[in-house]
Amino acid sequence: MSNTLNNNDLYKLFIFKVIIFSLLIGQQTPDWIKNIPDDDNYYWALASIEIKNLSEKSYKDKAN
Numbered sequence: 001m002s003n004t005l006n007n008n009d010l011y012k013l014f015i016f017k018v019i020i021f022s023l024l025i026g027q028q029t030p031d032w033i034k035n036i037p038d039d040d041n042y043y044w045a046l047a048s049i050e051i052k053n054l055s056e057k058s059y060k061d062k063a064n
Contacts, residue, residue, distance in 0.1 A: 036044045051059045
């Protein structure tokens, strides 16, 4: 058994990559991400948190 890929395997790999790429590129950002809803019954927030090389326990201890 050879470890090299034949033309059929390369074709299948190419098609697989095209499908995955199409799925990833085809997804659009939901409207509610760009325009956060204004609803008094809910709190909406977008945040990015940096832990700056802390362990999970250290981060949680510091956050609390």
